[in-house]
Amino acid sequence: MSIHLRKASHHVISTIRQSSALQDLLIWLVVTVLVSYFSIRYDAFESFHDLSRGHEDWQLDEVFVVLFFVGLGGCLFGLRRYWDMQTYSRRLHREADFDSLTQLPNSRLAKRQLNHLLTGCPKERYVIAVLLDIDNFGTINHLYGRTTADMVLKHVATRLKLRNEKSGFVARINSDEFLACDLCDGRLHAIEDYVSDLRRVENVPIVIGKYVVNIRFSMGVAVYPKDSDNPDDLVRAAYLALEQAKTTNGIDWYLYREELGQRREYREMLSRQLYKAILNNELFMVYQPIWDQKRHLCKGFEALVRWNFQGASVPPFLFVNIAEEYGLINQLGDFVLRRSLSEMKDKLATDQYLAVNISAHQFHHDSFVPSLLDTIKGIGFDPKQLELELTETTLIDNYELLLEKLHRIRKKGVHVAIDDFGTGYSSLSRLNELSVDKLKIDRSFVEGIVDGIKEQNIVESVVSLGRKLNMQIVIEGVETEDQMDTLVELGCDLMQGYLFARPATLDKIEPRFFCVENTTIN
Ligand code: C2E
Ligand code: CA
Ligand code: CA
Numbered sequence: 019m020s021i022h023l024r025k026a027s028h029h030v031i032s033t034i035r036q037s038s039a040l041q042d043l044l045i046w047l048v049v050t051v052l053v054s055y056f057s058i059r060y061d062a063f064e065s066f067h068d069l070s071r072g073h074e075d076w077q078l079d080e081v082f083v084v085l086f087f088v089g090l091g092g093c094l095f096g097l098r099r100y101w102d103m104q105t106y107s108r109r110l111h112r113e114a115d116f117d118s119l120t121q122l123p124n125s126r127l128a129k130r131q132l133n134h135l136l137t138g139c140p141k142e143r144y145v146i147a148v149l150l151d152i153d154n155f156g157t158i159n160h161l162y163g164r165t166t167a168d169m170v171l172k173h174v175a176t177r178l179k180l181r182n183e184k185s186g187f188v189a190r191i192n193s194d195e196f197l198a199c200d201l202c203d204g205r206l207h208a209i210e211d212y213v214s215d216l217r218r219v220e221n222v223p224i225v226i227g228k229y230v231v232n233i234r235f236s237m238g239v240a241v242y243p244k245d246s247d248n249p250d251d252l253v254r255a256a257y258l259a260l261e262q263a264k265t266t267n268g269i270d271w272y273l274y275r276e277e278l279g280q281r282r283e284y285r286e287m288l289s290r291q292l293y294k295a296i297l298n299n300e301l302f303m304v305y306q307p308i309w310d311q312k313r314h315l316c317k318g319f320e321a322l323v324r325w326n327f328q329g330a331s332v333p334p335f336l337f338v339n340i341a342e343e344y345g346l347i348n349q350l351g352d353f354v355l356r357r358s359l360s361e362m363k364d365k366l367a368t369d370q371y372l373a374v375n376i377s378a379h380q381f382h383h384d385s386f387v388p389s390l391l392d393t394i395k396g397i398g399f400d401p402k403q404l405e406l407e408l409t410e411t412t413l414i415d416n417y418e419l420l421l422e423k424l425h426r427i428r429k430k431g432v433h434v435a436i437d438d439f440g441t442g443y444s445s446l447s448r449l450n451e452l453s454v455d456k457l458k459i460d461r462s463f464v465e466g467i468v469d470g471i472k473e474q475n476i477v478e479s480v481v482s483l484g485r486k487l488n489m490q491i492v493i494e495g496v497e498t499e500d501q502m503d504t505l506v507e508l509g510c511d512l513m514q515g516y517l518f519a520r521p522a523t524l525d526k527i528e529p530r531f532f533c534v535e536n537t538t539i540n
Contacts, residue, residue, distance in 0.1 A: 120175035128189030132249040144204030145242035149256040155194035237271035289344035304521035312511040316531040318371035321358035351380040378412040405433040461495025
């Protein structure tokens, strides 16, 4: 039940209780006044006494006994109802403050408890607030199912609670996010001790039925009063630190620093500017050829979006990420599709295709498929010449819906490629089920391909997997001849990278890339 729903139901019940009590009181008053009036006016009790004396055969005493028991029953019923109300109200209170799955305090109660901890914190002491996020929770959900994932959360909750029983508390803030708070002496080693103690929770795998589940946390840490003097800002600071821990490779916890707040402000400013830039059509597209080294021809182009802001080019991964975070991804995605399809429509040779990147948020939006099909139709682009590049993470959530969406897209002839293959999680059985057309092997495998046996093995395996599953393989980020030669030896035909061409605006693309016959790279 959402907090709003709980609040509302609680409010309704207390209003009902108040209004029915008022009604009861009014009725009781009216009845008392009426009874008193008639009994005085007609000497009711004397008449009743005389009547009963004269009609012994009515068995009035039995009638009174029955009335007495009915009254008693009524009283008991009333009392029961009152107790039920009390229990229900207590339960509602509990539900409003505690998470029903883990029985830990929820964010509402956590805020009050944190406030309590801050106000009661002795002068020479500090309060440490740690936000924990299970990194691999999406994968756990996906691999073992919802029920097992719920059990994992319960286990994590119990373990965290055991480590925080003394002066602090643990709460479940969000689906896989927990908040642990306690008093400490504020020195770095004390903070590190606290964090490593929490980390022990992930040391022992969680066994649920036949599954053995390993968990991994990222943590963001903020300290009162150094980082903030109130609960809201302290949790916000811990969030910013958590965000930093999650986005920095090789770092699994982060202590809040003021720059993080500034970084957030910078991102907020960029999001506002990006919104304006999209509205004012200030973004533009560049295209990078996808090269078939075996046949020496250009198979197609990948469309990449660009944004120049204050005289400098903003890195696409940064503003695409900001667009996702600030809810601008659909506008950005629409722009990319419309602009690239219209620009490329009359340029592509019949055998060439255009690959467009689709972000996870964009793909999962309800209106994605209808809007894509509308755009294709409106522009008159041949759907068979369009390929959507989706990342592995896009292909994890909402599996049923995902299959249905992919089916609708592919039925129209649009192709689908998995982008950055090898960096995320893809189960082989699913790969088969999804029946995508292409895998794009991530650039990171190319960097060390010339001497790296491991990289060579991976690429070779993916190439043979692609052959077996009837998928094409494209390898990205080819920068040198040596890399190209090694890749050709490993069986790769399709390549993309600075060696062949850098991404360029339409007018700067060399004409030979649009000509599919007998093209050579020099
Ligand atoms: P991506 O989809 O993996 O795009 C390939 C990136 O590799 C591009 O970076 C491209 O310029 C770069 N690249 C190509 N060849 C080489 C090479 O030989 N060496 C090196 N070092 N890099 C190479 P770019 O354009 O900066 O884009 C970065 C990421 O931003 C893209 O990664 C994609 O995830 C995202 N992105 C770019 N354009 C769009 C878009 O229109 N929509 C969405 N949703 N995401 C986009
Ligand atoms: Ca891509
Ligand atoms: Ca890629």
